[in-house]
Amino acid sequence: MRTIAIANQKGGCGKTTTAINLSACLARKGRDILLIDLDPQAHATMGLGVAVQDLKKGTYEVLMGSSSVTDTLKPIAEGFDLLPGTVMLSAFEQKLAGQPGREDYLKNAFQKIEKAYDYILVDCPPSIGLLTFNALRACNEAIIPIEGSFFSLWGVGRLLDMVELIREELSHEVRVKALCTMFDGRAKFSREIAEDVMNNFKDRCFQTVIHVNVKLKEAASFGLPVGEYDKRARGFREYRNLATEVVEDEGEVRVEEA
Amino acid sequence: MRTIAIANQKGGCGKTTTAINLSACLARKGRDILLIDLDPQAHATMGLGVAVQDLKKGTYEVLMGSSSVTDTLKPIAEGFDLLPGTVMLSAFEQKLAGQPGREDYLKNAFQKIEKAYDYILVDCPPSIGLLTFNALRACNEAIIPIEGSFFSLWGVGRLLDMVELIREELSHEVRVKALCTMFDGRAKFSREIAEDVMNNFKDRCFQTVIHVNVKLKEAASFGLPVGEYDKRARGFREYRNLATEVVEDEGEVRVEEA
Numbered sequence: 154m155r156t157i158a159i160a161n162q163k164g165g166c167g168k169t170t171t172a173i174n175l176s177a178c179l180a181r182k183g184r185d186i187l188l189i190d191l192d193p194q195a196h197a198t199m200g201l202g203v204a205v206q207d208l209k210k211g212t213y214e215v216l217m218g219s220s221s222v223t224d225t226l227k228p229i230a231e232g233f234d235l236l237p238g239t240v241m242l243s244a245f246e247q248k249l250a251g252q253p254g255r256e257d258y259l260k261n262a263f264q265k266i267e268k269a270y271d272y273i274l275v276d277c278p279p280s281i282g283l284l285t286f287n288a289l290r291a292c293n294e295a296i297i298p299i300e301g302s303f304f305s306l307w308g309v310g311r312l313l314d315m316v317e318l319i320r321e322e323l324s325h326e327v328r329v330k331a332l333c334t335m336f337d338g339r340a341k342f343s344r345e346i347a348e349d350v351m352n353n354f355k356d357r358c359f360q361t362v363i364h365v366n367v368k369l370k371e372a373a374s375f376g377l378p379v380g381e382y383d384k385r386a387r388g389f390r391e392y393r394n395l396a397t398e399v400v401e402d403e404g405e406v407r408v409e410e411a
Numbered sequence: 412m413r414t415i416a417i418a419n420q421k422g423g424c425g426k427t428t429t430a431i432n433l434s435a436c437l438a439r440k441g442r443d444i445l446l447i448d449l450d451p452q453a454h455a456t457m458g459l460g461v462a463v464q465d466l467k468k469g470t471y472e473v474l475m476g477s478s479s480v481t482d483t484l485k486p487i488a489e490g491f492d493l494l495p496g497t498v499m500l501s502a503f504e505q506k507l508a509g510q511p512g513r514e515d516y517l518k519n520a521f522q523k524i525e526k527a528y529d530y531i532l533v534d535c536p537p538s539i540g541l542l543t544f545n546a547l548r549a550c551n552e553a554i555i556p557i558e559g560s561f562f563s564l565w566g567v568g569r570l571l572d573m574v575e576l577i578r579e580e581l582s583h584e585v586r587v588k589a590l591c592t593m594f595d596g597r598a599k600f601s602r603e604i605a606e607d608v609m610n611n612f613k614d615r616c617f618q619t620v621i622h623v624n625v626k627l628k629e630a631a632s633f634g635l636p637v638g639e640y641d642k643r644a645r646g647f648r649e650y651r652n653l654a655t656e657v658v659e660d661e662g663e664v665r666v667e668e669a
């Protein structure tokens with residue numbers, strides 16, 4: 154089972170769009186996917202057509218141990234389950250402030266998951282706090298969506314510091330990979346920034362680049378992954394390619410964990 | 412003196428771009444502006460060409476009372492000062508968790524500002540926590556940049572709940588105005604969403620709509636407000652129009668406060 158955090162504290166860089174569409178495309182390839190919405194703003198949940206305000210429980214209750222994943226999840230499609238986010242998640246950090254073991258709540262929840270998923274993906278909020286820490290602590294991999302602007306790499310440095318801290322203090326390895334998102338071919342420096350990311354991350358950067366594609370935004374408004382909304386959309390093609398790259402890593406990941 | 416929080420917990424909806432360019436355009440109109448970067452990610456600071464990693468002090472030290480605004484600010488241009496953000500701001504919420512009066516730190520800092528600014532603008536982080544609460548507590552007005560996608564209004568509801576809470580519990584009135592940002596004329600529903608915002612906010616919505624304009628993103632990469640980067644950019648024209656609308660409100664605001 155591969156566990157992948159989708160993380161970047163920068164707002165609006167495509168975490169949720171990646172979480173939704175990579176999950177959907179992996180499910181289309183026959184993998185069994187659980188997507189966990191770890192953001193109190195619950196946009197992954199809304200982007201998959203779930204009415205957040207009607208939910209009695211979600212990821213928060215699972216983290217606090219008052220509900221199981223099986224009882225809380227929403228089936229989205231064949232091979233695609235969602236653990237929905239709710240605003241209760243905004244209480245998590247304050248509630249557990251200073252408590253020992255507060256970084257292990259998601260990891261502990263993973264250990265109680267009954268179904269043998271192929272992939273668990275975690276959509277993180279735009280902050281570098283306790284929720285993101287839990288995701289990096291629990292997952293073996295992280296995808297960092299990087300939107301093409303000048304300061305994107307600067308902020309990523311701080312996220313990589315957290316990964317390093319987790320490696321040293323908790324002896325937990327997170328395999329990180331960068332993904333260029335919202336790429337705008339017409340923007341000056343778009344190419345320079347993408348090259349900058351690729352030089353910094355080298356083979357830790359996906360070959361697939363996700364371009365700006367209004368269909369990705371429209372699909373979310375309909376509560377659909379882009380492939381359900383417009384099969385001919387560039388965004389669908391690119392997230393399918395990303396899913397192919399992720400699946401191709403399977404051999405490599407298994408070797409590393411052996 | 413008008414005090415305006417630029418707030419919306421949604422990531423990447425144009426808060427920082429609005430904070431930078433509205434400040435710059437108001438300064439061009441001869442107003443004396445202080446822009447306060449209240450985001451630990453300090454993108455307003457970087458977007459104005461200040462090297463955040465070299466700063467010994469910033470907004471955090473001013474909030475905690477260990478440095479004055481005068482000693483901490485960076486002059487950016489004629490009539491345009493910046494109180495720079497630093498990563499220290501990420502400690503603010505945890506440090507003051509549970510402490511009485513923790514929502515008044517920015518308000519108290521305002522009272523110690525020596526210079527008679529015409530406007531203080533505050534760039535908020537993408538979260539609905541203690542920093543944003545401080546901004547709404549300290550400011551008399553708020554601009555809510557709303558990016559055109561389906562769930563934008565849903566999240567804004569929670570921010571408006573915070574405004575309502577502050578009105579009831581602290582008897583403090585924040586005059587809120589919505590700003591449609593990153594408007595993409597080619598996107599289906601872009602128009603519907605903008606109309607939705609205008610119907611919800613009525614005269615509490617700016618007439619000016621900020622369109623997607625790559626020059627806004629490029630200018631920030633150069634550490635410049637867009638008007639310093641490309642005078643012919645649509646983004647410059649639109650933020651100038653926004654500044655005109657804000658200034659036109661001056662009569663109205665003065666009447667309300669009398």
Ligand SMILES: Nc1ncnc2c1ncn2[C@@H]1O[C@H](COP(=O)(O)OP(=O)(O)OP(=O)(O)O)[C@@H](O)[C@H]1O
Pocket residue numbers: 162163164165166167168169170171192196277278279334335336363364365366367368369370371373388421422423537559560
């Ligand atoms: N490749 C793309 N092309 C066009 N629009 C996109 C693309 N990726 C994301 N968007 C849109 O940009 C906005 C921000 O994207 P998204 O919500 O995925 O980012 P995020 O990093 O999850 O944001 P947050 O930090 O708030 O969690 C959304 O309206 C989304 O639909």
Ligand SMILES: Nc1ncnc2c1ncn2[C@@H]1O[C@H](COP(=O)(O)OP(=O)(O)OP(=O)(O)O)[C@@H](O)[C@H]1O
Pocket residue numbers: 163164165279301302420421422423424425426427428429450454535536537592593594621622623624625626627628629631646
């Ligand atoms: N009107 C616009 N046209 C094109 N790009 C824009 C526009 N407004 C903002 N951007 C770009 O979109 C990205 C996000 O904008 P910005 O940083 O202003 O949002 P924010 O709400 O402050 O984000 P955060 O939630 O992370 O603080 C930046 O790269 C910015 O340059």
Ligand SMILES: [Mg+2]
Pocket residue numbers: 168169170192196197276277278
């Ligand atoms: Mg998101």
Ligand SMILES: [Mg+2]
Pocket residue numbers: 426427428450454455535536
């Ligand atoms: Mg910002």
